[in-house]
Amino acid sequence: MKVVLVMFTPEGERRDVPVKHRRVTLGRDSSCDIRVPIGAVSRTHCRIEVSDDGVTVTDLDSRNGTYRNEDQITETEPLNAGDRLAVGPIVFTVQIDGVPEPVEPPLLESPMVVTHPETPSKASGDEVPEAIMDDPDDSSAGISDLLADLNGSSEFDFDLDDLEDSQGA
Secondary structure, three states: OOEEEEEEOOOOOEEEEEEOOOEEEEEOOOOOOEEOOOOOOOOOOEEEEEEOOEEEEEEOOOOOOEEEOOEEOOOOEEEOOOOEEEEOOEEEEEEEOOEOOOOOOOOOOOHHHHHOOOOOOHHHOOOOOOOOOOOOOOOOOOOOOOOOOOOOOOOOOOOHHHHHHHHHO
8 A cells, every 4th residue: 555645835746755663653753754844743743553444533632733634633544545634734635545535735824823813923023822832942834835855754854944045025
């Protein structure tokens, strides 16, 4: 079973993140299989497991929660082709064995972002509430300008200085 997490940049550019192992962890920590270095993402945010029976996601007690199709998950839940998986401000579409194709950008932002629209950014100099930020020393990042070319890796790389400049504009 081939599982790919598909996301789109704010400019509409598609990025595919393959789930390369039967069990992968998503989070901010360098030990995670799929690293999303954004302050609103917990160090170990959630786990995706692929088995002969299907694909599941488990929230790992993340501070801001993991969402499947706009609903916060509280236990291990199945992921189906076409489901939307929100981890912090990033929304992935789950693609299983090429389904769905084509994948369209999500119409809505992450439920976590929508739930906290007044969330200030560290770039603005405002204090970021602890309920939003997992680590107060981490920079808060929005969705805009997040991704550089993945070059075949599962790690999201971007320049925090660029993010702070775009958020302050």
